[in-house]
Every structure is written in C-alpha cells, then in structure tokens.
Amino acid sequence: MRTDTAPAVRLADYAPTAYAIPTVALDVRLAETGTLVTATIAFTRRDGTPAGAELVLDGDELDLVSAALDGAPLAPDAFTASADRFVLKAPPAGPFALTLTTRLDPATNTKLMGLYRSSGTWCTQCEAEGFRRITYFLDRPDVLSVYTVRMEADRTAAPVLLANGNPVEAGDAGDGRHFAVWHDPWPKPAYLFALVAGDLAVLKDEFVTCSGRRVELGVYVEHGNVARVGYAMDALKRSMRWDEEAFGREYDLDVFNVVAVGDFNMGAMENKGLNIFNDKYVLADPDVATDADYAGIEAVIAHEYFHNWTGNRITCRDWFQLCLKEGLTVFRDQEFSSDMRSRPVKRIADVRTLRSHQFPEDGGPLAHPVRPETYKEINNFYTATVYEKGAEVIRMLKTLIGDEAFRRGMDLYFERHDGDAATIEDFLACFAEAADEDLDAFARWYRQAGTPTVDVAEHYDAAARTYTLTLRQTVPPTPGQPDKLPHVIPVRFGLVGPNGGDMAHAGVSGAEVRGDVIVLTQPRHTVVFEGVAERPVPSLFRGFSAPVKPNVGLSLSDLTFLMRHDGDAFNRWQASSTLAMTMLVAGAHAARRGGVPRADAAYVDALGEIVGDDRLDPAFRALMLAVPGENDVARELGDDVDPDAVAASHRALRVAIGTRLKPVLSTILAAEDPAAPFAPDAAGAGRRALVNAAGDLLAATGEAAALDRLAARFSAATNMTDRLAALTSLVHRDAPQADAALAAFVERFGGVPLAVDKWLAVQATAPLGRTLDRVAALTAHPAFSFRNPNRTRALVGSFATLNPTQFARRDGAGFDFVADVVRRLDDSNPQVAARILVAFRSWRSYEPERRARAEAALRRIAAKRPLSRDVADIVERTLA
Ligand code: ARG
Ligand code: ZN
Numbered sequence: 001m002r003t004d005t006a007p008a009v010r011l012a013d014y015a016p017t018a019y020a021i022p023t024v025a026l027d028v029r030l031a032e033t034g035t036l037v038t039a040t041i042a043f044t045r046r047d048g049t050p051a052g053a054e055l056v057l058d059g060d061e062l063d064l065v066s067a068a069l070d071g072a073p074l075a076p077d078a079f080t081a082s083a084d085r086f087v088l089k090a091p092p093a094g095p096f097a098l099t100l101t102t103r104l105d106p107a108t109n110t111k112l113m114g115l116y117r118s119s120g121t122w123c124t125q126c127e128a129e130g131f132r133r134i135t136y137f138l139d140r141p142d143v144l145s146v147y148t149v150r151m152e153a154d155r156t157a158a159p160v161l162l163a164n165g166n167p168v169e170a171g172d173a174g175d176g177r178h179f180a181v182w183h184d185p186w187p188k189p190a191y192l193f194a195l196v197a198g199d200l201a202v203l204k205d206e207f208v209t210c211s212g213r214r215v216e217l218g219v220y221v222e223h224g225n226v227a228r229v230g231y232a233m234d235a236l237k238r239s240m241r242w243d244e245e246a247f248g249r250e251y252d253l254d255v256f257n258v259v260a261v262g263d264f265n266m267g268a269m270e271n272k273g274l275n276i277f278n279d280k281y282v283l284a285d286p287d288v289a290t291d292a293d294y295a296g297i298e299a300v301i302a303h304e305y306f307h308n309w310t311g312n313r314i315t316c317r318d319w320f321q322l323c324l325k326e327g328l329t330v331f332r333d334q335e336f337s338s339d340m341r342s343r344p345v346k347r348i349a350d351v352r353t354l355r356s357h358q359f360p361e362d363g364g365p366l367a368h369p370v371r372p373e374t375y376k377e378i379n380n381f382y383t384a385t386v387y388e389k390g391a392e393v394i395r396m397l398k399t400l401i402g403d404e405a406f407r408r409g410m411d412l413y414f415e416r417h418d419g420d421a422a423t424i425e426d427f428l429a430c431f432a433e434a435a436d437e438d439l440d441a442f443a444r445w446y447r448q449a450g451t452p453t454v455d456v457a458e459h460y461d462a463a464a465r466t467y468t469l470t471l472r473q474t475v476p477p478t479p480g481q482p483d484k485l486p487h488v489i490p491v492r493f494g495l496v497g498p499n500g501g502d503m504a505h506a507g508v509s510g511a512e513v514r515g516d517v518i519v520l521t522q523p524r525h526t527v528v529f530e531g532v533a534e535r536p537v538p539s540l541f542r543g544f545s546a547p548v549k550p551n552v553g554l555s556l557s558d559l560t561f562l563m564r565h566d567g568d569a570f571n572r573w574q575a576s577s578t579l580a581m582t583m584l585v586a587g588a589h590a591a592r593r594g595g596v597p598r599a600d601a602a603y604v605d606a607l608g609e610i611v612g613d614d615r616l617d618p619a620f621r622a623l624m625l626a627v628p629g630e631n632d633v634a635r636e637l638g639d640d641v642d643p644d645a646v647a648a649s650h651r652a653l654r655v656a657i658g659t660r661l662k663p664v665l666s667t668i669l670a671a672e673d674p675a676a677p678f679a680p681d682a683a684g685a686g687r688r689a690l691v692n693a694a695g696d697l698l699a700a701t702g703e704a705a706a707l708d709r710l711a712a713r714f715s716a717a718t719n720m721t722d723r724l725a726a727l728t729s730l731v732h733r734d735a736p737q738a739d740a741a742l743a744a745f746v747e748r749f750g751g752v753p754l755a756v757d758k759w760l761a762v763q764a765t766a767p768l769g770r771t772l773d774r775v776a777a778l779t780a781h782p783a784f785s786f787r788n789p790n791r792t793r794a795l796v797g798s799f800a801t802l803n804p805t806q807f808a809r810r811d812g813a814g815f816d817f818v819a820d821v822v823r824r825l826d827d828s829n830p831q832v833a834a835r836i837l838v839a840f841r842s843w844r845s846y847e848p849e850r851r852a853r854a855e856a857a858l859r860r861i862a863a864k865r866p867l868s869r870d871v872a873d874i875v876e877r878t879l880a
Contacts, residue, residue, distance in 0.1 A: 121198030194271030270307030291685035327390020495536035500565030506531025587649030599656035619686025800839035812853030830868030
C-alpha cells in the first residue's frame with residue numbers, strides 16, 4: 001500500500017448519504033478463532049436519491065461470508081465485495097434489508113480498532129472509523145440508527161456480555177455457550193457502537209436522576225482490580241449530578257456501564273451507555289495512583305459521561321465538526337473539575353497543558369484550524385487544537401456573551417438539535433440568537449489556525465489623567481493559510497493601583513468594553529481610560545481570557561508587583577512565569593555562548609514570599625514553584641534551538657531558586673505531617689504537590705543532605721504521589737541512591753502495569769547521557785511490550801516528548817531510535833505510531849546539526865513501504 005497519495009477528504013464536498021439506515025440488528029458469535037458477525041441492516045432511500053441508485057458501504061480488512069437481500073441470498077452479480085467496500089448494484093426502490101455475515105479474528109487485530117481482544121476480553125473501539133472493521137456499513141456520523149445486539153460466547157470465557165442501551169434478554173445457548181440481547185432506543189452513529197465480552201469483575205451502584213429515575217451503574221474491570229474502582233464510581237455519580245445542576249442534562253437509559261481495558265489506543269470512549277476506558281483512567285488506589293492520576297480519572301470519567309449529551313444525543317454531521325463535541329465536552333469537563341477542586345489551580349493547569357501541547361502544534365507544520373477543512377486520516381485530528389483550543393473558543397464565547405446568554409444558548413442548542421447530527425454553524429446560531437448578537441467574526445476562531453500575538457504598549461498621561469493601551473493583534477500564517485483576518489479577542493483586565501487593588505476609571509473609548517472585558521475586533525485598538533489617578537500596572541488577559549500570546553513588555557518590577565498583588569490568581573502565576581521565562585531565555589542564550597545563566601534575586605525573593613505564605617492554597621504555591629519547562633523555553637526561543645543550552649539554563653534557574661529559598665523550602669518539608677491520612681482530594685493533593693516541589697528544588701542543588709532526605713522520603717512513602725515524586729527527583733538528579741530506588745520500585749510494583757508505566761517513564765525522561773541505552777534495553781524487559789499502547793507511550797512516547805536533551809541528542813541517536821520504533825509500530829498499530837511521530841513536529845526549530853539529523857530520521861520513516869495512512873499523513877505534513 002502506497003498511501004502518500006491518499007485522497008484528501010474535504011468539508012466543502014459534504015453531501016448526505018443516498019440511503020438512510022433506520023435500524024441495525026447485529027448477531028455476534030464470539031469465538032477463540034473466527035468470530036462471526038451477522039448484521040441485518042435496514043435501508044431506506046433518502047429524498048432525492050433516484051430509485052436503483054447503487055449502495056456503497058464502507059469496509060476495512062473485512063472478510064464477507066454471505067450476503068442476503070430481504071432474506072434471500074444475493075446473486076453473485078448483484079453485488080461486489082472487497083476488504084474495504086461492499087456495493088449493492090441495483091437496490092430495490094422501497095425499503096430493504098441487507099443481511100451480511102463477516103468473519104473477524106479479534107485476537108490478531110493489533111490496530112485495536114474495531115473488535116479486538118485485551119487480555120482475553122473482547123472489546124470494541126469504533127471512533128472514528130472502526131465499525132467498518134466489524135461489518136460493511138455507512139460508517140459516518142450522519143447516519144443514525146437504532147441498534148439491537150445479540151451476542152453469544154462461551155459462558156466460562158465470557159460470563160459478562162455487554163452492549164449499548166438496555167439489557168432485554170439473556171439465556172443459555174447450548175454447548176456451554178450463553179447469549180445476551182441489548183437494545184439501544186436512541187438512534188446513534190456507528191462510531192458509538194460498543195460491545196464487551198469477558199470474564200470481568202464489577203462494582204455496582206445506582207444513581208437516581210433529578211426526575212426520580214433509577215439508573216443502574218456498573219464499572220467492570222479485570223478480576224483483582226475491583227478494589228481500585230471506588231474513586232471512578234464516585235466521580236461518575238458526581239458527574240451525573242453536576243450535569244443536571246450545571247446544564248440541566250439528565251441521563252436517559254436504565255443502565256450506565258464503564259469497562260476498563262488494559263490495551264487501548266486513547267484515553268476513553270463515550271459509546272452510548274457503555275463507555276470503554278483505558279484502565280489508566282479508571283483504576284486507582286493510593287499505592288499505585290498519583291494525585292494527577294486521580295484528577296485525570298475524575299476529568300475523563302466526567303468527559304465521557306458528558307458526551308452523552310454533547311456528542312451522543314447531539315452528534316457531529318461529519319468529522320470536520322469533531323470540535324462540536326470535543327471542544328464543548330472538554331470545556332464541560334474543565335468546568336466540572338473547577339467546581340470539584342480549585343478553579344484558579346485548574347485554570348493554571350489547563351493553560352500549562354494548552355501551551356505545552358497546543359501552542360507548538362499551532363506554531364508548527366501540523367497546524368490546523370479548530371475545525372479543519374481537509375484531512376487524509378481523521379485519527380490524526382484528535383488533537384490538542386480540536387480538543388483544548390476548541391474548549392478555549394467556547395470559554396471565550398461565554399466570556400463575550402456572558403453567563404446567562406451562554407446558558408440560554410446551550411439550552412436552545414439541546415432543545416433544537418436533540419437527535420441531530422449538527423454543525424458548528426448550527427451551534428453558533430443558537431448563541432447568536434440567545435445573545436442577539438452577530439457571531440460571524442467570532443466564528444473565525446473555528447476557521448483560522450495559528451496562535452495570535454497581541455502586542456501591547458501603554459502610556460500614562462498624568463496631566464490629562466488618561467491611561468492608554470494600544471493593542472495590536474497578528475495572526476501568523478499557517479500551512480495553507482497565508483493571510484488572516486483579525487479575531488474577536490476578549491481581554492479580561494484590571495488596572496492595578498499602587499495598593500494592589502484595581503483602580504477605577506471614569507470611562508473608556510477605543511474598543512467595546514463589557515464589564516471587565518475589552519473586546520478586540522480590529523488589527524489595532526487604542527483604548528483610552530479617562531480619570532485614572534495615577535499610572536496603573538495593567539493586568540491583562542486575566543484568567544487567560546483568550547488563547548493568544550500577549551506581549552505586554554512589562555518591566556521586571558511591574559511583573560514582581562503583579563506576582564505579589566494581582567487580584568487575579570491566574571495573573572499572579574502568569575507574572576511569575578513571564579519573569580522566569582525572561583531569565584530562562586536569557587540563560588539559554590548565555591549558555592549557548594558558553595556563559596553562565598543568572599537568576600534575578602528580586603524575582604526569587606518574591607517567589608519565596610509567596611511560597612512561604614501559609615494563607616495561600618498550597619496547590620497554588622506549588623504551581624508558582626514550577627518554572628516553565630524546557631520545551632516551553634525552546635518554543636519561546638523559536639529557532640536555532642540547542643536543547644543542551646536550554647537545559648543548562650533551566651537547571652541553573654532551579655538551582656538558584658533551591659539555593660536561595662532553602663530556608664522556606666526546608667520549612668515546608670519539615671512541616672509535613674507524615675501520619676496524615678491520604679485523601680485524593682484537591683486539598684491533600686495541593687499539600688503533597690507543595691512538599692514534593694520543595695523537595696525537588698532542594699535536590700536540584702545536589703546537596704548530599706537533600707538527596708538523603710529524598711531517599712528517605714522514597715522509602716517511607718505511603719502513597720504513589722510522594723513515592724514517585726521522590727523517585728523522579730533522585731533519578732533525574734542522577735543521585736547515588738537512584739538505582740537502588742528504581743530496583744526497589746520494580747521489585748514491589750513489577751506486577752502492576754500502571755505502576756510499571758511510571759517506572760518506565762521516570763527512566764525514559766531522565767536528562768542523562770545513558771538514558772537512550774537504558775530505554776533501548778528496557779524494550780526487552782519482560783514487563784514491556786510494543787503491543788500495549790500504555791507501555792509504549794510510557795517508555796518511547798515520554799522519551800520523545802519529555803526528554804528534550806536525549807531525544808534531540810546532537811549525534812542523532814535519539815531521533816534514530818524513535819524513528820525505528822515508529823517504523824516498527826507502523827505495521828502493528830499505525831495510530832500509536834503516528835502519535836509518537838508527532839514528537840518530531842518542531843524539528844525545524846533546532847540548530848542546524850540537529851535539524852539535519854531529525855530530517856534524516858523523518859525521511860527514513862517516509863521511505864518505509866508499506867506505510868500506513870496515519871504515519872504517511874503526519875510525516876508528509878511534518879516535512880512539507
Ligand atoms: N471520543 C473519544 C473522547 O474524547 C476519543 C476518541 C479518540 N478516537 C481516535 N480515533 N483517536 O473522548
Ligand atoms: Zn471526547
């Protein structure tokens with residue numbers, strides 16, 4: 001297969017199908033070898049389709065056993081069938097049913113799309129185009145059908161039989177086999193189909209909805225894991241309640257099941273009534289899960305549950321509209337987590353993720369709009385841009401029209417489009433109507449790629465008592481989009497006065513101002529505030545009110561002032577980050593010239609005051625201590641990047657902080673109560689984050705006493721958060737105690753796959769010259785397997801994305817290793833291969849030597865034959 005010529009799919013070419021599928025009956029006979037699927041698919045001709053127009057169904061690696069039309073076998077000349085297509089040449093004019101039997105071999109399905117096996121459990125993944133690997137179908141989201149599924153399997157191998165919807169019947173099938181029938185009354189596209197069959201343990205519970213309906217809840221896991229599902233179940237019930245309260249959305253089936261599997265290409269999947277999860281987002285107990293894992297479980301459980309309305313009841317017309325469900329559902333899960341935890345802390349964490357994942361995407365060769373207009377492989381568009389920037393766009397919409405109009409718009413959307421396969425235009429029209437506002441210019445956020453820059457200049461006129469801000473936006477060119485129109489940008493602001501409070505003003509001109517939000521619509525605005533008593537320090541983009549790169553050019557003293565006094569917690573953190581970034585960039589330049597990076601003492605002292613302030617949330621103080629990462633610095637540098645110089649600068653700043661703040665950091669460590677019971681809530685997580693950040697900064701200084709203390713913390717740890725934090729600090733600092741700690745860890749947790757992932761990742765992300773050899777050796781470790789996406793991502797994915805100096809070794813060995821892995825995975829699991837390959841996206845920003853090495857590695861990937869469409873698409877765009 002030579003796929004670099006794969007045709008592009010275009011939004012502009014959208015047309016509905018010629019036929020609709022009102023109902024589907026599936027009969028699935030699961031067996032060790034040769035699973036048989038018989039699909040009885042009812043078709044009706046859509047208005048406008050001429051009678052007899054041929055019917056073309058999608059397939060992917062299918063093997064057709066038999067085909068019948070309205071119960072009678074089809075004559076061989078009435079159809080054609082290949083692995084990827086079934087054509088019925090002259091369908092009847094009236095409604096008809098095709099009965100197609102396909103033979104599958106789930107055990108050898110290493111792509112983990114369609115029906116496959118995960119440690120003996122049969123399970124499915126159909127989004128985006130996996131259903132066509134089960135049967136021939138109109139496998140696209142605008143074809144909605146009511147499904148009835150009969151499944152049958154050996155009773156011992158698979159006592160549990162689950163599918164979408166409600167259970168209707170179950171019983172004996174003879175020969176040691178049994179069956180179950182499930183019916184889903186809600187019409188859905190094929191990508192939401194799911195079934196699971198296996199020998200699983202379950203935790204059951206129930207939820208009573210706001211209208212008093214009882215819903216039976218089940219979380220299914222492998223035997224031995226049932227003690228680890230309590231938190232996920234609790235998160236599910238909280239999500240169900242929250243969606244009722246925050247969005248008025250009630251659940252709509254008698255059962256809701258979640259199944260956790262060990263082999264899964266992505267995070268989780270919102271199949272109607274039967275969510276299937278990567279077990280990483282279900283299983284947790286304090287001994288194996290970190291606070292971050294708990295927060296991830298809470299967020300992903302909520303995300304998939306929220307899809308029941310934003311995704312399932314209202315789905316997407318086509319895959320270009322993916323952000324219609326994903327951006328909106330990410331926004332909803334972010335709001336849920338904010339309500340469950342600390343809003344500012346959650347916001348800072350989300351913005352950090354956006355900057356580290358989405359900004360580099362938007363600024364590199366893979367940049368695409370939130371709603372792309374063309375794709376070759378849809379799986380490559382489940383991106384940070386569609387998800388996270390998509391959520392930012394919704395957040396801006398809410399900021400612009402206000403909370404009440406936003407809620408009215410959501411209500412209208414649910415009311416008007418329930419049961420539809422909708423578009424972004426449909427969605428925006430609801431808000432335009434609810435807010436009585438023209439959103440045409442705002443809609444550019446969906447069409448234009450690239451992160452806008454907003455340059456700000458200020459002027460205070462003491463005599464006139466006016467304060468002037470000049471704001472200039474630029475939207476950079478991106479692949480296929482050389483010229484851009486200005487965006488509608490909400491700038492939430494405060495004018496901070498000398499006492500730290502926001503100053504009043506007597507009026508403003510030059511831009512529309514709604515409350516504390518300046519609305520930019522033009523390339524340039526001169527905003528004049530009247531009656532301003534003295535020069536304020538501007539606090540702009542509070543709460544990160546728009547996904548842009550502001551360039552305010554504040555002095556070090558203004559930034560330290562905001563760090564101490566801004567009424568907006570996000571901007572306190574932002575001021576600190578901006579200061580740190582200035583030093584990190586200067587330090588990287590210095591290191592490149594063989595000089596020494598220097599830290600600003602006033603900044604470190606301000607940091608020390610905040611970090612030592614017990615009145616502040618420990619989670620917030622921990623975030624203040626986390627200076628921008630090496631990849632963030634590299635992105636800020638933009639080109640001619642030498643990752644070793646960046647790392648030297650990063651290390652130097654951390655050593656400077658650790659050294660100067662030793663007293664306050666030591667106090668934080670000493671104040672820890674080792675007997676405090678573990679609770680995975682925001683308060684406990686915040687306290688642990690602060691203590692561990694303090695321990696890590698002290699260890700950065702390399703002082704023997706600090707390392708000893710870490711080694712002791714590692715041994716004494718009673719939860720995975722503290723244990724992993726100590727282990728990471730020891731290993732990354734190359735402490736003498738590191739190898740013993742690694743050995744102790746794997747001795748104890750070698751049998752727990754999710755803990756093994758942490759052990760692999762700690763080693764893969766160590767910024768040490770021997771790391772690559774270790775990583776290569778670990779691919780042969782018995783606990784590692786390239787067949788498992790979590791193991792592969794933990795070892796190779798984290799090496800490629802989180803170890804900038806070793807992935808980008810000057811000799812090119814890091815690039816070559818990852819390229820070899822991509823080539824190898826391309827044959828077994830192209831989706832995972834393509835994901836890992838994305839680590840190369842910033843290759844053009846390296847200094848010339850590394851750039852040449854990276855390009856050579858990319859060309860070696862591009863030259864592989866056969867090459868999957870997934871990898872071909874990414875490598876072509878990366879090299880373009
Ligand atoms: N819809 C799923 C989720 O957000 C993710 C599916 C990812 N699919 C894919 N082909 N990458 O939650
Ligand atoms: Zn989603």
